[in-house]
Amino acid sequence: MNDLLVMKFGGTSMGSAERIRAAAKILAEAHAKRPVIAVVSAMSKVTDLLLACLRTAEAGDKKDFDESLKKLNKRHFETCRELLPASRQEAALAGVHTLLTEFSRIAKGVMMLGERPPKSIDEAVAIGERLSAYLLAEYLESQEIRAAAVNGADIIATDAVFGNATPLMQPTRERAAAVLRPLLEQRTIPVVTGFNGSTLDGRPTTLGRGGSDFSASIIAAAMDAAELWIWTDVDGIMTGDPRLVKDARVLDAVTYNEAAELAYNGAKVLHPRTLAPLVDRQIGVWSKNSFAPEKPGTRIVRRIEGARGPHAVTSMADVALVSIEPANSVISGTKIMARALEALDRANVELLAITSSSYRQNFCFLVRQSELNRVTESLEECLSLEFAHGYLKPIDVDANVGLLAVVGEGMRGTAGLAGRIFTAISRHNINIIAIAQGSSELTIAIVVHRDGLEKAVRAVHEECALAAG
Amino acid sequence: MNDLLVMKFGGTSMGSAERIRAAAKILAEAHAKRPVIAVVSAMSKVTDLLLACLRTAEAGDKKDFDESLKKLNKRHFETCRELLPASRQEAALAGVHTLLTEFSRIAKGVMMLGERPPKSIDEAVAIGERLSAYLLAEYLESQEIRAAAVNGADIIATDAVFGNATPLMQPTRERAAAVLRPLLEQRTIPVVTGFNGSTLDGRPTTLGRGGSDFSASIIAAAMDAAELWIWTDVDGIMTGDPRLVKDARVLDAVTYNEAAELAYNGAKVLHPRTLAPLVDRQIGVWSKNSFAPEKPGTRIVRRIEGARGPHAVTSMADVALVSIEPANSVISGTKIMARALEALDRANVELLAITSSSYRQNFCFLVRQSELNRVTESLEECLSLEFAHGYLKPIDVDANVGLLAVVGEGMRGTAGLAGRIFTAISRHNINIIAIAQGSSELTIAIVVHRDGLEKAVRAVHEECALAAG
Amino acid sequence: MNDLLVMKFGGTSMGSAERIRAAAKILAEAHAKRPVIAVVSAMSKVTDLLLACLRTAEAGDKKDFDESLKKLNKRHFETCRELLPASRQEAALAGVHTLLTEFSRIAKGVMMLGERPPKSIDEAVAIGERLSAYLLAEYLESQEIRAAAVNGADIIATDAVFGNATPLMQPTRERAAAVLRPLLEQRTIPVVTGFNGSTLDGRPTTLGRGGSDFSASIIAAAMDAAELWIWTDVDGIMTGDPRLVKDARVLDAVTYNEAAELAYNGAKVLHPRTLAPLVDRQIGVWSKNSFAPEKPGTRIVRRIEGARGPHAVTSMADVALVSIEPANSVISGTKIMARALEALDRANVELLAITSSSYRQNFCFLVRQSELNRVTESLEECLSLEFAHGYLKPIDVDANVGLLAVVGEGMRGTAGLAGRIFTAISRHNINIIAIAQGSSELTIAIVVHRDGLEKAVRAVHEECALAAG
């Protein structure tokens, strides 16, 4: 559809009756001019609440479980009451109740088994999105705008990797056409749940990395949308995390590559997975603030003319540096590195950075702390003989580190930049542990001691004059 | 042997009658106090001359060949005449002639075939060392010091990788004991040719990387020597290449690790291969200047108390940066990296540095230009389907780069160092292409544009105040 | 323990009050002479009943579920009443009830989730063994023989592969010593549940392939038992499956190797996994009939003097033949075979037979039909580029086949055997699809069309004169 607009509303943009009204207003305005699809996250903090419920259920902690469940119910019932006119309340509350009952059925099953099986977790967690989608659709209808809540499981076809599913584009296109096209033709706004999908044989899944943004991106691509607008609670993509850097400022535009690098290195922007379907089809993307919809936001584009130098700095605190080193020269370091990478590939680990530079043939790489167990298990399995017989030193893990990345197209042209960045960091007596800059020169990734990370981010942000207009 | 001293004399230390006399004097003084083994390189520039001869022979270029051969003969005959008293000349000239005839026999075979087969090349090239060993032994004898030229092929057992053989320690120990021990017991100095060895079934080989230093190190380890002294034409291991850095200064001591890193990153010191046999047996190593034997030289030790910060800067100009990048997200970047490293391992390539940091899952690595063909061939073979069907972009090679490395134990403690180094480089408008610092923090490796390499070396040397006392 | 005897009672040997009494009698007699440990399966058909319950629970089929549960309860309550004197009934029925309640709690959880998560399944299924162990221990006590039901989860430490766990021997030895030794010292018979174990952090597992026999074998090895007696409902290991071959006869003795090959090729004897712990420690094994304990049974030994020729014939019907063939000669067949085997290893598939003999470099292998999906998925993933771009023909699967194996030490010496076997098969117009005989000559494996399998088994059994005394 030539002018189709997909709009994605994140958790804070769905976080209360007031926010849902704001989202509805944004949708209504767009809907007056062109066909629109909404993709929504769960209300803010609801996903965490759902997971907490399931964890307490697994632990058999009845009291905590009841409390969490109560909070969950209250939040949605209150929002429903506040949001909708009296005339529609009874029906809507019944709808909310049905969804909440579905969740508590699963949670009770988890409690009985003392186990959280992945398919059920995926099914349970998606109820957060189903609730918010239901509320938004109801509200739109109450405003005389035709809308219909749609379960993302009916749109997005995925493989069967529960908790971290990968979409299958062709069946998704078919499902999307079958479900969404008739709605659009009737001038109805589909309000689709983000984050979830289902396998080809109908078992519920969630998308893992990338979440609701990814859903919106998949749907935009599957429907050949003209644009995708991502509504969050900040004014766009920023030069730094505003919680760390007070004078961080919004960027007018970033390239797909920059957005991907920023996300990859910890910025809370679109996950790189999100961008892939859009890049291929050249779908324009905007990151905008639903709290200030009049602000321009950040446009994500293929290329920015005349761009030079660093554009933003990001950081990740929950990472670990893993080092592997041959204990002698009997085995080839290159072969060991090859086998280790194969092990990491098998374990489906995302390598944030890798560096090796030594006659000792040791090498080290950075991974998320959440993937650390998988990393060491897979390495120990695949290199078991080498470890058992002392050809490799024990795996060395340093979890007391953080990753800082400076991102920008055209940093290649900025002579002296690396020096300034490192000088800025060192002025604060922060130890640099490892450095990786690839030949693309889009990103300089620096591993520092964990307790210097925040200071380093501020120092680099200042040094690169990112705050200046 | 508890006080056995192995002394290795490089090409310039054997480069003329005068230098051979100086070497003999050094040997004689040591020999008065303790058992000594000499290991010698060919006279300076002789190895190149031999190779030039063989190349012209292969090309069938009779005139050039004759000229080279003539130069070779002249050099050795003249040295022989100048070196030895009249009484011993006739016999010695005959001995030199026999060796030179052996060489020209091989060279003529090469000319007939128009091919330089590896075993014959190894045999031919070692004649340079056999000539210098013969001359030194003859001279020692003329000075009434018992000495015997020994062909390294009778000592060092190797595998059959001609041109780049790896020693086999156990048979080498046995050969060394059988040949060298009786000589030492008769108070005779064995003058062993460096660089060459032979397979278990007696075919001649050469050691490739590490050369004569490696021979000396192997022999020192095989004979359980107390010390190894490496005689060169400089005063020891320096803070920088004196041709590039005028105020480079000699280091009193470096650690094995530093020496290995320096060598690995281009310094003309002991090859890392050389150090391995010594480290295990804790054999002390000195790098000394045969032109100024009174100077203390540089000691290579296990540990240096209180050492901090950068100790030396090295560079390599003949390197290339190779980048591999997936063309899409269908294939796993980690798997590709694993396969690529396997390909490099198969091709027996030495990886100087490797770095990867990007959501694109591209990665790049630095190799010697001399190994570049092997690199690209092996990658293309092992990833042939991926290249053929467009899953990988074509291999990107940038040969217009240079590697600069700053080496020093305890750089970890030197806050601000990285910043200062990069600032120093950037002051000269030199582009930094890639950076790799491993977690060992013994080395920061920096890839810069080739034409900025020398300036960068000087700038870093100055910045690190390596010249100061 | 020097004379420790481990006795394992299978499902039919625990299948009713009468059978439990028989088992108790066998135990009591042995117990009078030497220390004894019992390892028990669930009552016959109970495991299937438990699994049926769980499946109906998952499907949400309340009626079928209630029915299965009722059957389960009835079976155990009735057995309990029949088995025990009135004085002990009340307490025993309460014990049985507790275990059954534990099962129904899990089953209800499964019903709520509509999913059968593996840990819970392992926990639920082991309740069958816990019930039978409880009943046997209670009965022994009622007969004034000290006995204690022991949960195998407290003895056997395993990895966390639910449904197919692998024991960890060292922690198992420690657990076994801590739990079983004190009981034995008090002259108490431990009645241990077979089939189940637990991870190092206490999560319940089951052993998968090999089941209760494997448990008994692990416990025998962990306790350094002198002997292991496996009580079943047949007189020992037979020359053929008596359901197929009427005149099959019991073998006096087979070697470990023969037993392993028989099991591997489909005979319902000890699983090969079962034998491994015993072979190392030279623990004697007997296969005996609890319905006729006076019969000698079959002894499994290291070696049989003078043994020659085929000893038994086995078959497997639920297998599939998978063939892979390069579509052209661009890729190396050997490399493809290497990658395919790596894929099968990753998928943890048991290869029953593999054969390749052709210039086309195709190869085929036999797997269980139950593993076929994993096989094809893993092959398609690991060789995805090769399949996608037509370097390999589509995987060819022939599920309409059966495996027949003739097993015997010393078949090497029996000239003419292969000819006679193949002639016997072909007399019945049964097509032979593939043949694999390894150099060990312990087994000839023959793949035939499925509908000729039974006839082929009978023909070979007759030809080899296995029935004759």
Added chain:
Amino acid sequence: MNDLLVMKFGGTSMGSAERIRAAAKILAEAHAKRPVIAVVSAMSKVTDLLLACLRTAEAGDKKDFDESLKKLNKRHFETCRELLPASRQEAALAGVHTLLTEFSRIAKGVMMLGERPPKSIDEAVAIGERLSAYLLAEYLESQEIRAAAVNGADIIATDAVFGNATPLMQPTRERAAAVLRPLLEQRTIPVVTGFNGSTLDGRPTTLGRGGSDFSASIIAAAMDAAELWIWTDVDGIMTGDPRLVKDARVLDAVTYNEAAELAYNGAKVLHPRTLAPLVDRQIGVWSKNSFAPEKPGTRIVRRIEGARGPHAVTSMADVALVSIEPANSVISGTKIMARALEALDRANVELLAITSSSYRQNFCFLVRQSELNRVTESLEECLSLEFAHGYLKPIDVDANVGLLAVVGEGMRGTAGLAGRIFTAISRHNINIIAIAQGSSELTIAIVVHRDGLEKAVRAVHEECALAAG
């Protein structure tokens, strides 16, 4: 070219003046009707003589060398004299002399180096073909048929694997068009040397496996010939090796698949490499007897209607059976097999058969004895840790075996065949060591003890009634 005929004359068909005349007659007759290209082997036994010369040269065995060289010269000079009319003799003898001088130049180079470098060997060995091509072309010219000797090195482009090069088809097509097309247009018969080629940069190579037949096949494909006739000294492809089986008979036709399987399993027919280029282009192939050109020979075709059962039996005596067996169950047998096959692929070994069928996860495979060293070296290198630490038993090699293969399309339909074959073998008390029949059922491969091989071949030939009309 639509009716182009390529004719290949083997060594016996070029083995004397008389034979060369016969070949010329055959060529002349064909040439009268259609364009013809001849591809020739060296005169019979000349290649062996050349290799013997080079070996004695390498060993420095002057006397033996001179003798071999003399024989070589005499053979060609005498043939030349006998073949050509007086008027052409002087010029022709000079031509022969030039080629022989070229050979002795190389041989003398080898003698000087004591080494046989591969490129020079390839260059030297091809002189055998160049001599025979020269003689045949001269003779044709003397018979007033225009002919030109062509060096295969100018036609067939190959990779740089000396001694076993692989042709590069596209450059070969270009070279062939440039060199051969003009000759054909002038009604000149190109007499091309078989067996040799050259790299893209002109270094001489030989084709290794497949030899002159392969050259003929490549040229036929490169020139889009209509047919390829292979002239040998037997009447066609036979049901068995006539030296072993007296009543072996010529087959009217075999399929490409059968021919390939026969060759693969030892029959002295077209190498499978030879067939590949022809199959793709559907070029008809005949195997004919130059001693009896009137006989029909054997046609090699895509399909034979109504063909059933075994068509021929072949054997290979110079093979070895290699077995690998895990020493314990710590490592996965499937993974070991995968690694072993990878090792064999790296070593470029041709696997004749592979079979595995055992719970022990051992497997065995058959290779040529000439490749055995490469096999064991590569296995030991790739599985070095596994061997060093006792996870694998030492490699077991049984060289006292032979391979017998029964080949025929449609053996699948012949029930009872396997039984009859094995019965036939066992009647002679020959032990069968291993059996491999793939699912294609084109071939049954049987490994027997070496000393029973010949008897087994005869027995199977008789049993299959291959001799009967």
